[in-house]
Amino acid sequence: MSITLRLAWRNLWRQPRRTWLTAGAMVFSNVLLIFLIALQLGTYQAMIDNTLGAFSGHLQVQRSGYKENQRIRQVVPRIRDVAEELRSGLGLNSVAARGEAFALASSASRTYGIRIIGVEPEFEPRASRIPSLVNAGRFLDDPVAPEIVVGEILALNLKAQVGDELTILGSARDGSFAAAVVNIVGVFDSGLDELDRSLAQMPLEFFQETFAMNGAGHAVVINAPGLFEVESVAEKANSLLPRGQNLVVHDWNDLQPGLRQAIQADLIGSWFMYGILVILVMFSVLNTQLMSVLERTKEFGIVLSLGLSSGRLGRLVLLETVLIGLIGLALGVALGGIATSWFETHGFTYPGMEEMAQQFNVPDRFYPDLNAISLFAGPVVVFAGSVLAAIYPMARLHWLRPVQAMRSA
């Protein structure tokens, strides 16, 4: 170990209590940052999965312009073939074709305007969570049967239940009347009022027949293995699309623009809070190093008189700060990593969370996402901030003169 490093290390332990207090502030803030950032990332992941998984998926293949103006005639021709090609081309089973139409649904006593989605019963459970959220009856299982599942609020509004018949009346793709009588086989509760109030799903083939779709549909939903793979899956999907049909691939940000905005707004608030935490730690380090420099003015005068340049002296103080920072970083990452890892396995909840989860169909526990970013981003910023805080004490040394310094008490 070089003398400079030895000197810096031993200087730290001249005031062990002060060093531990400063390092402790860093460790505490690092543990807190690791946990909060991991929890935040985990929560976003859950939010995204919950919102996208419920219905829209990560990606959708549509006719260009359909997203902005959902007219029944803007179709993806031979949609089940397109979905099949995407499934085999992407190597993913979480790809499902859909058709979509608006219609009037009449029960024995009431009529409501609804949004009907034709789905592939075999593949829809891999593309959205609605099949798993059926809380009365069952999900669709026959591709051609005149069956329907409806949202819980819609069922209440229609005063209908599983086993009842609904009469569907709408406008078909060719302009003719689309009419059908279907059996309610299931009622789902997505936790999202917008879906539960107006959405109904029927088998795609029966939908195509009812609405004269001639084999066409409106969207192929794709769920990528994870958020980080969305971009590459989108690129590949684009290359697999049949040419000349004016089809486009929309990612989840196009489909749910509010979601990313909500996350970004939340991030800004969080960064502000984290910034305050880092600044507090910086002041703690500044205080420690300034005290330490002021206390050792005479000693610095000695080493300057021996021929140490003020630049090297400044680097010595910087090295001391780096060493405290490394203690804070190492202990903070270790403790923060262990604690967050425990919560990553067991989940994090608080009183009242279960009721809220039941109400909104969100997980009743949040699972922090411990990865390289959540583990190191906060501690590295704290470390950099601490080193930055040593600049002022270092700068003071630049103007130190050996004679005046040695005269100081």
Next chain:
Amino acid sequence: MNSVRCADLRKTYKQGDQDVIGLDGVSLEVEQEGFVCLRSPSGAGKTTLLNAMGGLDRPDSGEVYVAGKRIDNLSKGKLAEMRLRNIGFVFQAYNLIPVLTAMENVEFVMHLQGVPAPERAKRAGEALNEVGLEGLENRRPAKMSGGQQQRVAVARAIVSRPAIVLADEPTANLDSSSARHLMALFARINETRGTTFVIATHDEMVMSYAKRLIRMRDGKIVEDQLQET
């Protein structure tokens, strides 16, 4: 060749609203292998002259040469380098680095000079032996007597074989026995290594070791005489 040459040095300090003259036209040449004592009452300019000779402080005017090179106009960084290569300091209050052992304190200057570690250790060990501190290499200053600490300071001052050692009241904090030992050590190093010593003191015992005695008053040299030791 001279170890140090000063020409017409002037230095004034501010003390409150008053100007205090530290040096008033001091010219001095210290020959190689010299053993010079600056004597005067307190406040007559000894320490100011030592600081100017050692490049620790700049005179208001005049010139200072160390080992033939003018130093009063050097930049701060070059002055530090000059001190590192040419001058050893011994202070009244020992001024060792408290967190380093005796050995490490002696090695410190050589470390700054970039001397390789094995060479550093060898020379530091020799220097400590020379000042009679064998066996205390790993002791920290707080565990040593004043006399021992001052010997470490001497070892630190001579280890890099400087052209000149400047000592400011080196015996002021020592008992008479330690002070005699220290001066005998200085004389021996001067004799064996040919190191030049300039010592500021008002201790008659210290002066008795000097080959040349310079008396200062009010920032001026008022007497400069050789003496038999």
